[in-house]
Amino acid sequence: MDxxxxxxxxxxxxxxxxxxxxLGYTMVYGIIELINFAHGDxxxxxxxxSLAILTLLGVDSVVHGPALIGVLAVTxxxxxxxxxxxxxxxxxxxxxxxxxxxxxxxxITAIGMSFILENLMLYWRGPSPVPFPQVIPNPQFxxxxxxxxxxxxxxVLLAVVLMVVLQTFVYNTRLGKAMxxxxxxxxxxxxxxxxxxxxxxxxxxxxxxxxGAAGFVSGMYYGSTWFFNGxxxxxxxxxxxxxxxxxxxxxxxxxGFLIGLIEAMTTQFISDQWSNVVVFSVLVLxxxxxxxxxxxxxxxxxx
Amino acid sequence: xxxxxxxGVTQRFGGLTAVDALDFTIEAGSIVAMIGPNGAxxxxxxxxxxxxxxxxxxxxAFAGTDITGWATSRxxxxxxxxxxxxxxxxxxxxxxxNVLTGEHARLHANLVDSLLxxxxxxxxxxxxxxxxxxxxxFVGLEDAVESYARNLAYGVQRRLEIGRxxxxxxxxxxxxxxxxxxxxxxxxxxxxxxxxIRDRGITVFLIxxxxxxxxxISERITVLDHGEKIAEGDPAQVRSDPKVIEAYLGSPx
Amino acid sequence: xxxxxxxxxxxxxALRTPRAGTAxxxxxxxxxxxxxxxxxxxxxxxxxxxxxxxxxxxNIVVGFAGLLDxxxxxxxxxxxxxxxxxxxxxxxxxxxxxxxxFVASAIAAIFGILLGAPTLRLRGDYLAIVTLGFGExxxxxxxxxxxxxxxxxxIGSLDQPVLFGYRFGFNPLPYYxxxxxxxxxxAWLANNLRTSRLGRAWMxxxxxxxxxxxxxxxxxxxxxxxxxxxxxxxxxxGCALASKLQLVSPDQFMFNVSVFxxxxxxxxxxxxxxxVIVGSLILSALERFILxxxxxxxxNVGLNVDLTNSRxxxxxxxxxxxxxxxxxxxxxxxxxxxxLHAGQADRRAAxxxxxLLTEVIH
Ligand SMILES: Nc1ncnc2c1ncn2[C@@H]1O[C@H](COP(=O)(O)OP(=O)(O)O)[C@@H](O)[C@H]1O
Ligand SMILES: [Mg+2]
Numbered sequence: 001m002d003x004x005x006x007x008x009x010x011x012x013x014x015x016x017x018x019x020x021x022x023l024g025y026t027m028v029y030g031i032i033e034l035i036n037f038a039h040g041d042x043x044x045x046x047x048x049x050s051l052a053i054l055t056l057l058g059v060d061s062v063v064h065g066p067a068l069i070g071v072l073a074v075t076x077x078x079x080x081x082x083x084x085x086x087x088x089x090x091x092x093x094x095x096x097x098x099x100x101x102x103x104x105x106x107x108i109t110a111i112g113m114s115f116i117l118e119n120l121m122l123y124w125r126g127p128s129p130v131p132f133p134q135v136i137p138n139p140q141f142x143x144x145x146x147x148x149x150x151x152x153x154x155x156v157l158l159a160v161v162l163m164v165v166l167q168t169f170v171y172n173t174r175l176g177k178a179m180x181x182x183x184x185x186x187x188x189x190x191x192x193x194x195x196x197x198x199x200x201x202x203x204x205x206x207x208x209x210x211x212g213a214a215g216f217v218s219g220m221y222y223g224s225t226w227f228f229n230g231x232x233x234x235x236x237x238x239x240x241x242x243x244x245x246x247x248x249x250x251x252x253x254x255x256g257f258l259i260g261l262i263e264a265m266t267t268q269f270i271s272d273q274w275s276n277v278v279v280f281s282v283l284v285l286x287x288x289x290x291x292x293x294x295x296x297x298x299x300x301x302x303x
Numbered sequence: 304x305x306x307x308x309x310x311g312v313t314q315r316f317g318g319l320t321a322v323d324a325l326d327f328t329i330e331a332g333s334i335v336a337m338i339g340p341n342g343a344x345x346x347x348x349x350x351x352x353x354x355x356x357x358x359x360x361x362x363x364a365f366a367g368t369d370i371t372g373w374a375t376s377r378x379x380x381x382x383x384x385x386x387x388x389x390x391x392x393x394x395x396x397x398x399x400x401n402v403l404t405g406e407h408a409r410l411h412a413n414l415v416d417s418l419l420x421x422x423x424x425x426x427x428x429x430x431x432x433x434x435x436x437x438x439x440x441f442v443g444l445e446d447a448v449e450s451y452a453r454n455l456a457y458g459v460q461r462r463l464e465i466g467r468x469x470x471x472x473x474x475x476x477x478x479x480x481x482x483x484x485x486x487x488x489x490x491x492x493x494x495x496x497x498x499x500i501r502d503r504g505i506t507v508f509l510i511x512x513x514x515x516x517x518x519x520i521s522e523r524i525t526v527l528d529h530g531e532k533i534a535e536g537d538p539a540q541v542r543s544d545p546k547v548i549e550a551y552l553g554s555p556x
Numbered sequence: 557x558x559x560x561x562x563x564x565x566x567x568x569x570a571l572r573t574p575r576a577g578t579a580x581x582x583x584x585x586x587x588x589x590x591x592x593x594x595x596x597x598x599x600x601x602x603x604x605x606x607x608x609x610x611x612x613x614x615n616i617v618v619g620f621a622g623l624l625d626x627x628x629x630x631x632x633x634x635x636x637x638x639x640x641x642x643x644x645x646x647x648x649x650x651x652x653x654x655x656x657x658f659v660a661s662a663i664a665a666i667f668g669i670l671l672g673a674p675t676l677r678l679r680g681d682y683l684a685i686v687t688l689g690f691g692e693x694x695x696x697x698x699x700x701x702x703x704x705x706x707x708x709x710x711i712g713s714l715d716q717p718v719l720f721g722y723r724f725g726f727n728p729l730p731y732y733x734x735x736x737x738x739x740x741x742x743a744w745l746a747n748n749l750r751t752s753r754l755g756r757a758w759m760x761x762x763x764x765x766x767x768x769x770x771x772x773x774x775x776x777x778x779x780x781x782x783x784x785x786x787x788x789x790x791x792x793x794g795c796a797l798a799s800k801l802q803l804v805s806p807d808q809f810m811f812n813v814s815v816f817x818x819x820x821x822x823x824x825x826x827x828x829x830x831x832v833i834v835g836s837l838i839l840s841a842l843e844r845f846i847l848x849x850x851x852x853x854x855x856n857v858g859l860n861v862d863l864t865n866s867r868x869x870x871x872x873x874x875x876x877x878x879x880x881x882x883x884x885x886x887x888x889x890x891x892x893x894x895x896l897h898a899g900q901a902d903r904r905a906a907x908x909x910x911x912l913l914t915e916v917i918h
Contacts, residue, residue, distance in 0.1 A: 035681050094876055102895060103680050105879050107624050108822060111815060112875025119869035231811070235692070238685060273700045280689035287682050288674045353770060375769035384770070391767040393760050395895045404760045408772025410753050414781055417752035418745050424752065451894060471772055 002145035007264040013152035013221065015260020016159035020214035021237035022244070022252035023166065024087075024207030030247035031183045031203045032099065037110040038090055040234015041117035042083050042208045046215015047225040048125055050079040051132055060133045071135060079216045080209040087208025088201050096197070114231070121227035129226040132219035155217050162213060163253050166206070170249065179203055183247065232276065236263065239283040245296025254294060306331040306475055306506050307352070312361035314347050314530075321347040323530035324361065329475070334497065334507045336517045338541075339527035340550060345510045346388055348527070349477050353385055354378045366474060380408040384468035385477035388510070390460050394453030398444055398463055401452050402435040405470030435470065442466035442496065458489040462496070469500065476500060478509040482516055494520055518542065526550065578743075581830075585736055589729055599728040604840035605735030606797040611820040611836040612742045612829065613789025618818065619827035619892070620750060621782035622762030623676075624684040626814055627691025630671075631787040633809035635664040635794025637698060637705065640804040643715040646706070653717035653799055661791030668787030669780055676779040691814050695806040710805025717799050724799070731800045738792050743829055749785065750829075758782055763895075812868055819871040822878045825885025827892040834887055839874075843867060 021043050028036045053075045054060070063071050094113050098106040141148045170176035181189040182199045190196055218233070219225055240259040244251025262282060266275040286293065309327040313320065322344040329335050337345050350356050352363060354375040362371040370378050384405075393401050410431055416424035439445055442462040447455055452463060461481060468476055478497075482490050490513065497520060501507050511517045517524060518538040526534040526541060528550040534541055541547055589598040610632060617625045638660040642651045651659070675686045698705045705711065717724045717734065724730045749755045757778045760768035769775050798804050816839065824835020847870075851863045878885065884893035 033681070035685055094880070097880055101879075101883070102622070104618070104622060104624055105883055105896065107681055107684055108818070109876045109879045111626065111818070112872045112879070115812075115815060115868050115872030116876065119866065119872060122865070123869075232692075235685070235689060239689075242682075242685075273696070276696055277693045277700075280693050283689055284675060284686055287678050287686060291678065291682070355766065374774070375766070376772050376774045379770050380772040387767070391764050393763040393767065395763060395892075396756075396759055400756060400759070404756050404768070404771050404773075407753065407757060407760075412753040414754065414785075417749055417754040420748045420752065428752070467771070 003268060004265075005143075005146045007268045008261065009146060009148055009152060011261035011264030012257055013155040013260070014263055015240075015257035016155040017214050017218050017221065017256075018233070018237045018240045018259050019159050019253045019256025020162065020210050020217070021233060022240040022256045023163070023249060024211045025234075025238050026241040026244070026246055026248065026252040027179075027203050027207040029241065031179065031200055032095070032106075033103075034095060034106050034110060035238065036090075036095075036204075036207075037107075037234070038094075038113035038117055039087075039207070039211060040230035040232075040237065041114050041121070042086055042090075042230070043211040043215050043218070043233060043237075044121060044225060044227065044230035045086060045117065046079045046083045046212035047132065047219040047229070048121060048130075048215075049082045049212065050075050050216040050219050051130065051225075053078045054133060054135065059135055061135075062137050063135055064137060068136065075135075076213055076216050079212040081212070083212025083215065084205040084209035087204040087211075090208075091201060091204040096200075114234075118227055118231070125227060127227065129224040131224045132222070134220075134223065136220060151221055155221055158213065158217060159253070159256070162210060163249070166210070167249060169206075175199075175202060235283075236279050239279055239286075242283060242291075243286050243293055245293025248293065248295045251293050251295035304331050305329065306366055307508070308364045309348075309352075310362050310364075312348075312351055312358045312363060314344070314351055314356055315359045320530050322351065322358075322527075325527075325530075325532055327525060327532065329506060329508055331474070331506055332501070332504065333522045334501050334509070334520055335523045335525070336521035337508070337510050337525045337527060338512070338514070338517055343527040344530040345527055346479055347530075349385060349479055349510065352378075352477065353383060376408075379471060379473075382472075382474035383477065384471045384473035384475070386461070386464040386468055386479055386481060388479040388483070390457075390464055392452035392460055392464055392467065395451055397449045398439060398452060398455070399432070399435050399448045401463060401467045402438050402470045403431055405438075405467035406431050406435065408471050438466050438470050439463075441469070441499075443492070458485050461485065461493075465496065465500075469505070473505060475506045475508060478507065478511075480510055480512060482511055482513045490516055577830075582736075582740060586733075589732055595728060598732055600840070600844050602728045602732040602735055602800060603797065604837055604844075605732060605739055606793045606800075607817065607820070607840050608739050608833050608836045609735070609742055609793035609796065610790055610817045611824070611832045612739070612746055613786040613793070614817050615786075615821055615827065615829070615832045616746060616749065616758075616789070617782050617786035618821055619832065620746075620755060620762070621758040621779055622680070623779060623782060624680060625687045625783070625786065626684050626811075626818070627671075627687035627689070627694070628786070628790065628817055629809045629811070629813035630687075630691045630694035631664045631668060631790040632794050632813065633694050633698060633804075633806075634667050634787075635660040635791030636798040636804045636808070637711070637794075638663045638791070639795045639798045640711040640714055641704070643799070644711050645713055646704075646711045650715055653715065653795065654719075657792060657795050660795045661788040664791035664794065665784040665788040668783040672780045672783035673776075676776050676783065688811070688814075691811055695809045698809075699806040706805075708806065710803060710808075712803045714798055714802040714804070716802065728800070731796070735796050738796060739833075742789055742792065743833070746789075746829055754778070754781060812871075815868075815871055815875075819874050821885070822883075823874055823885060825888040825892065828885065828887055828889035831885050831887035831889070835885060839871075842870070 021040065024039050025036065028034060057071060057074065059071055090113055094109045095106050098109060136151060136154065138150050170179060178189070178194045178199050179202065181192065181194055182196055186196055236259050237256065240255035241252045243258055244253065244255030259279060263275050263279060266278040270278065305328040307329040309325050312322060312325045314322040325348060337348065339345055351358050354373050357372045362369060364370065365381060365383060368381065370381065393404060396404065410427055412424045412427055436448065439448055442465055444459065444463055444466065447459065452460060455463060482493055485493060494516060497507055521538060524536065524538055524541045525532055526547050533546045533550060534544040589601060592598065614625065614628045617623050639656050641647060642649050642656055642659065643653065671690050675683055678686065699707055757768065757773045760771060760773060761775055761778060765775055820836040820839050821832055823838060824833065825831025847863045847867060851861065854861050883896035
């Protein structure tokens with residue numbers, strides 16, 4: 001039972017990372033119905049950007065006190081901004097031209113973008129895992145036989161806070177409403193005077209920025225990353241988005257935590273080697289039996 | 304004999320009831336129409352008949368078979384063909400390939416035939432091509448056999464879509480606003496075409512906004528408003544029905 | 557076809573038909589190793605031929621039916637492992653190569669159906685991600701089930717084909733001739749499919765799935781047929797390459813192989829058989845000759861760049877730039893070209909009329 005609770009904690013923190021990535025998938029899918037395969041790689045870029053910022057700041061070990069807050073704020077915001085801009089550039093270069101093309105076309109460019117990003121990161125940081133410094137003091141708390149690390153709490157907190165900020169933005173601001181209107185019906189939104197291009201760019205900006213935050217968190221949590229990290233994580237996060245109900249922000253969050261749990265439990269109770277297989281099987285099963293996801297509503301498609 | 308029967312058919316989309324407890328029958332060999340303001344639920348009724356949606360309640364029977372919940376392809380193979388309000392031709396296939404695709408359910412070539420082009424397959428394709436050419440002539444497209452569907456003029460596309468539907472040798476043909484966007488001379492041709500189709504023994508059920516056309520051609524008319532049937536009868540009865548007049552004046556279509 | 561038009565224009569009319577073109581191309585391919593008389597070149601041709609088979613198979617799925625399969629390497633893996641398990645000391649089973657050619661294709665096709673049956677009902681983009689997941693699961697599974705599959709080392713010492721008592725051995729020439737024969741067969745079958753009831757149904761589904769269903773086309777089983785046919789071609793390729801390399805291992809079938817083959821289609825021309833073959837040959841040559849030699853050249857002029865590491869970057873760039881600027885590929889099919897440019901044409905038309913493209917869909 002202790003093992004179970006331990007994995008529950010581990011799964012939730014893993015899930016926090018997936019949830020942040022899943023938000024980007026779900027937002028982009030919600031608005032242009034594109035699986036942005038490059039999104040997982042933007043997340044890895046987030047880790048590398050964070051690393052670069054920490055290096056610039058000269059930080060390579062634990063920071064204490066008020067300086068910690070400063071370092072964290074600069075690094076996370078920096079990674080978010082850089083990733084956000086990367087997302088906007090990708091959309092502008094690779095997807096916008098193909099918005100009216102057959103569905104196959106943007107999907108193929110998305111795969112191509114993913115390959116390009118991965119290999120640029122390969123050039124930049126080489127093929128081996130790159131260590132990520134421990135910036136945050138990481139005291140551990142024991143609850144019976146279960147240990148909780150401070151960084152696990154931070155992952156979950158950060159994910160939840162960003163999620164709340166995002167929800168507030170999407171439901172309570174003009175820009176957020178424009179995003180929802182565009183997601184629902186592009187033509188109608190355009191008739192109401194919403195600038196579709198700007199709104200879609202904004203969606204990429206926010207989704208990619210969240211991936212940037214996830215990238216920082218992942219570096220902190222795992223203590224390393226490598227150029228190919230985003231491929232698997234991206235697939236799992238997409239699974240999370242589908243599980244929660246694609247297009248649904250709360251669903252992406254829920255799906256993220258569930259996938260984290262499933263992965264942690266598989267690793268513990270079956271074997272590490274099978275965790276990918278189990279997660280993808282979940283994807284297939286959800287798509288077959290409840291394609292609208294846990295929180296998505298199932299309306300027939302418009303004909 | 305009733306060819307198509309709908310009993311209490313209801314379709315809800317979230318909170319919206321697009322079709323509300325619709326009872327409806329079509330006699331074999333007739334031309335019937337459905338009218339009603341925009342958003343009344345007419346196209347949704349078609350979509351229910353062809354199995355795009357499974358009704359939230361009620362049942363649909365065709366030629367004595369309950370087809371409620373059947374897949375679209377099975378319903379089509381059973382003998383219901385249609386056109387769409389916004390034309391849905393295979394734009395990048397030639398006119399004749401569109402019609403040949405319409406024949407799909409009437410052809411028998413299986414995977415092995417298709418792989419090896421067996422003599423049986425070649426004979427069947429040859430005959431199918433002949434029929435397709437005849438069909439193109441029937442709808443007046445003998446000069447556009449090899450053109451891409453999307454390159455044809457709008458009115459011609461509408462006729463090609465009818466030809467494609469007829470190629471499946473249906474018992475019932477559903478036409479969703481076939482005269483939309485046509486000029487008066489094209490409309491006259493359309494009326495003649497619909498009559499010729501009925502004379503082939505095919506029952507025609509159309510949705511149409513052009514009242515003159517509807518009144519001229521239909522034997523029975525059903526009026527839908529807000530998903531409900533508000534009137535039914537022959538053209539004269541429907542024309543003088545106060546509920547119909549109100550529905551049209553109340554919400555300009 | 558435009559590329560070779562200047563060449564064909566000089567030929568007498570009888571030789572300008574597609575059939576004559578095909579015969580000429582086949583004769584040239586047959587003569588190639590004898591003109592080259594170079595073991596390494598013949599070896600390359602044999603390997604490249606296996607990838608042409610893969611490209612022809614994926615073309616059925618992506619080019620004809622318009623289904624984006626991102627896990628195609630999984631079927632290649634299944635075909636290859638089928639051969640490896642049934643023609644090697646691994647289990648002491650040694651079935652003849654020529655029988656296994658069919659068996660491996662059938663097994664790959666069955667897996668195509670097993671994967672397709674539950675997933676082909678899904679919308680196209682979900683299918684892409686499910687196949688991607690499947691493409692991850694299969695090599696991972698071969699890796700994990702090491703008691704049967706040899707784990708990361710794979711299975712070695714595979715049997716070499718024997719034809720009428722002639723052992724193929726280590727000479728690439730017989731493998732090349734065999735692969736050439738398989739390509740001719742595959743191209744013929746694919747072309748037959750394209751111009752048949754099934755091929756029309758695939759095209760219809762690609763253009764408008766809902767309208768296709770209204771023609772009485774059972775969209776799920778029709779898509780399944782595409783998956784099964786595509787998978788079976790990869791079974792042929794798997795046998796051919798496994799028997800030549802005498803080795804299979806999980807790392808031969810990773811995601812980048814699926815993308816490699818997809819890039820062949822995108823480069824050559826999705827849906828067009830000659831285009832796909834040419835695209836495939838170009839990319840194989842890029843891997844084997846062009847990148848290493850350019851790298852050598854760079855070294856000689858004092859530049860220290862290793863382009864062989866950039867293969868995947870180049871595939872990514874090919875996918876993106878082709879889709880953006882020449883989506884129909886280098887040698888397009890007429891139909892695909894029109895289709896893929898339609899989005900742009902629509903936009904231009906809308907801009908010209910100065911009005912929005914608001915199509916009310918009821
Ligand atoms: N797939 C759908 N999802 C949600 N609402 C729909 C859908 N299809 C139709 N509707 C709605 O149902 C109502 C009836 O539409 P429709 O049948 O197209 O009307 P008509 O053809 O009579 O103009 C409309 O309000 C329309 O917006
Ligand atoms: Mg309508």
